[in-house]
Amino acid sequence: MSQKIFIKTFGCQMNEYDSNRIYDAVKEIGFEKTDRCEDANCYLLNTCHIRDKASEKVYHEIGRVKKIFRSKKKPLVIVAGCVAQAENQEMLKRDPYIDIIIGPQAYHKINDKILNFTEKQKVEETEFDAVSKFEYLSRIKNKTGKATSFLTIQEGCDKFCNFCVVPYTRGPEYSRPFDQIMNEAKSLANQGCKEIILLGQNVNAYFNNGLRLSNIINEIEKIKKIERIRYTTSHPKDMTEDLVEIYKYSKKLMPLIHLPVQSGSDKILNLMNRKHTIKEYLKTFERLKKINPLIEFSSDFIISYPGEEEKDFRETLNLIEDVKFINSYSFIFSPRPGTVADRLKTIDKKISLKRLEKVQEKLYQNQIIKNKSLENKIINVLAENQTGDRTKIFGRSEYMTSVIFEGNKKDIGKILQIKITKSNRNTLFGKVIDNPKQKVA
Ligand code: SAM
Ligand code: SF4
Ligand code: F3S
Numbered sequence: 001m002s003q004k005i006f007i008k009t010f011g012c013q014m015n016e017y018d019s020n021r022i023y024d025a026v027k028e029i030g031f032e033k034t035d036r037c038e039d040a041n042c043y044l045l046n047t048c049h050i051r052d053k054a055s056e057k058v059y060h061e062i063g064r065v066k067k068i069f070r071s072k073k074k075p076l077v078i079v080a081g082c083v084a085q086a087e088n089q090e091m092l093k094r095d096p097y098i099d100i101i102i103g104p105q106a107y108h109k110i111n112d113k114i115l116n117f118t119e120k121q122k123v124e125e126t127e128f129d130a131v132s133k134f135e136y137l138s139r140i141k142n143k144t145g146k147a148t149s150f151l152t153i154q155e156g157c158d159k160f161c162n163f164c165v166v167p168y169t170r171g172p173e174y175s176r177p178f179d180q181i182m183n184e185a186k187s188l189a190n191q192g193c194k195e196i197i198l199l200g201q202n203v204n205a206y207f208n209n210g211l212r213l214s215n216i217i218n219e220i221e222k223i224k225k226i227e228r229i230r231y232t233t234s235h236p237k238d239m240t241e242d243l244v245e246i247y248k249y250s251k252k253l254m255p256l257i258h259l260p261v262q263s264g265s266d267k268i269l270n271l272m273n274r275k276h277t278i279k280e281y282l283k284t285f286e287r288l289k290k291i292n293p294l295i296e297f298s299s300d301f302i303i304s305y306p307g308e309e310e311k312d313f314r315e316t317l318n319l320i321e322d323v324k325f326i327n328s329y330s331f332i333f334s335p336r337p338g339t340v341a342d343r344l345k346t347i348d349k350k351i352s353l354k355r356l357e358k359v360q361e362k363l364y365q366n367q368i369i370k371n372k373s374l375e376n377k378i379i380n381v382l383a384e385n386q387t388g389d390r391t392k393i394f395g396r397s398e399y400m401t402s403v404i405f406e407g408n409k410k411d412i413g414k415i416l417q418i419k420i421t422k423s424n425r426n427t428l429f430g431k432v433i434d435n436p437k438q439k440v441a
Contacts, residue, residue: 005031006040006075008061011048013232014104014170014199015081017150019046022080022107024140029111038068042076042114047083049165051334054083055091062097076117078102078110082169086338088126098122105129105155105171108136128171130155138180141187147384147413148228148396149193153181153216154200159235161262162273162340163302163333166201173201175208178216185220192413195228195382196220203231204238214242221252227415228382230400232258233300236276239284247291255292256327256399259284260300264319265312268305273340278319285323296370296399297323301330303359304352306344313355320362326370327400330359364425371401371423377441378433379403381418383411403428 005026009019022044023033034040043065047058058079069075078100079091085103092098100113103126113123142149156170185196198216200206206213213231220229229252236259247253259281263269266277288295301316332352335342374397381395381403393407395416404427405418411432417440422429 002030002032003041004034004039005042005044006034006037007044007046008037009046010057011046011050011081013150013197014152014155014201015046015048017152017199018081018104018107019044020144020150021137021140021142022046022110024143025107025110025137026114028140029115037065038072040075042078044078044080047079047081049082049086049169049336051331051336055087058083058091059095062095066097076100076114078114080104080107080110082165085126085169086165088124092122092124096122100124101126103127104169105133108133128156130171130174134174134176134180138183142184143191144188144193145191147193147382148195148197149188150197150199151181151184151188152176152199153213154203154206157201159202159237159275160273160340162271163305163336165336165339168338170201173205175200175206177208178211178219181216182219185226186223189223189225192225194226194413194415195230196226198229198231200231201233202235202238204234204240204243212240212242214240214246217243217246217250217253221250226252228252228254228398230254230256234259236261236274236281236284244284244287244291247288247295254398254400255295256298257288257295258298261319262300262302263305263308263312264316265308268308268312271307272302272305278315282322296326298327298400299323299325299329301328301359301363303330303332303356304347305333306341306346308347308355313358316359317362320359320366324366324370325363326367328363330356330363332356368423368425370399371425371428374420374428374441375423376420378417378419379428379430379441380415381405381430382415383407383413385412397428401428402426403430405430405432407432 007019009015077098079098080102084101088101091101100123105128106125109125154175156173157167158173160167204213261281379397383393383395385394387394392404395403397403417433418430419433420428420430
């Protein structure tokens with residue numbers, strides 16, 4: 001009888017990619033994926049350390065697992081991801097229910113750690129070895145079998161923004177070899193994938209053997225079966241000329257660019273050690289808009305970074321007004337252990353909450369206006385899966401907005417023309433167009 005593994009994933013898309021690759025890896029030693037935690041022989045928690053009480057969330061989750069298995073044989077409990085990297089030995093000491101701690105750059109060793117595990121010897125593996133990890137992962141197939149797939153091309157970060165734990169949890173910047181990436185992209189295409197989302201903590205800092213992100217996009221563009229290309233997350237400083245230029249001729253790059261700006265104030269950007277100014281950011285925005293006025297930007301914002309005054313905050317609101325960001329994220333600054341900003345004086349919670357509310361209101365307004373403008377128009381949608389109740393189809397627009405429509409299960413994996421009949425802040429609703437010759441918005 002095969003063993004069953006259940007993975008719970010917190011955090012960013014890279015953790016989602018990693019969890020899928022861990023499923024691919026443990027299959028080699030006889031593990032089968034289960035969606036029911038209570039059936040698992042192995043429970044793996046893939047954690048995120050980016051904000052707030054990250055490690056507390058992990059212990060809370062482990063507590064929940066303990067309850068589920070109170071009257072059953074305990075599963076093998078593995079904590080992976082960024083909290084595992086940051087807290088390592090501490091976690092084993094604090095909760096003996098945890099058996100294995102494994103950091104994000106050590107997943108190539110996961111099978112070995114599982115097979116050799118004994119109750120007497122808890123395991124901690126947090127070495128940074130991205131080269132071996134990706135060599136190993138390239139030998140086993142990425143088997144998502146989905147219409148849209150993540151593909152990590154770069155990992156780690158050398159930028160050290162003063163608020164961020166990522167350089168410590170993911171290690172130094174590493175770019176995978178070009179051929180390794182292309183083999184994975186072709187294999188995904190052959191399994192029916194239509195959209196590839198290239199991933200990296202600084203995806204546009206990709207650099208290997210003289211090749212850049214633009215070279216990867218150009219090469220994936222040639223894979224016939226791939227119809228959409230996206231990349232995330234980019235850093236404003238790495239929006240190089242070659243990457244901007246590619247928007248002039250690419251037929252597959254989607255017109256939504258996720259380019260986190262964090263703040264609209266140069267003073268705050270400087271305090272954050274972001275290494276770019278608003279003027280430079282707007283220059284990139286204008287160059288791209290000139291190439292294609294339909295391009296939209298999305299961003300991440302940190303509200304109430306230490307030192308943020310009303311004037312700085314207003315500059316963030318003004319920037320949102322000018323760029324008209326859609327599909328964006330905003331968070332109140334959260335002090336992270338080990339980072340420079342951890343030692344700085346935080347801003348009053350009430351003020352921070354008010355500022356967050358204002359920013360979100362503005363971002364939501366932009367989104368509502370954008371979605372409303374699509375009502376009665378026909379848009380291209382990649383059909384991804386059935387909705388939870390199986391009555392409709394879920395897909396995404398070119399701008400990553402969720403679209404729910406009446407359609408056929410056999411259309412999953414296709415790009416369809418959908419007439420939008422209704423919208424709200426986060427979702428578009430519509431129906432499939434029978435005459436696919438009509439003009440698309
Ligand atoms: N590499 C990306 C960049 O440079 O924009 C960001 C990656 S980070 C995983 C995702 C987002 O989390 C950041 O853009 C930032 O807005 C947010 N974030 C990171 N550290 C944070 C902190 N200490 N407090 C609040 N938000 C934070
Ligand atoms: Fe974190 Fe991004 Fe800054 Fe790197 S560039 S330190 S990942 S916010
Ligand atoms: Fe979280 Fe690590 Fe991603 S801290 S956001 S899982 S890189």
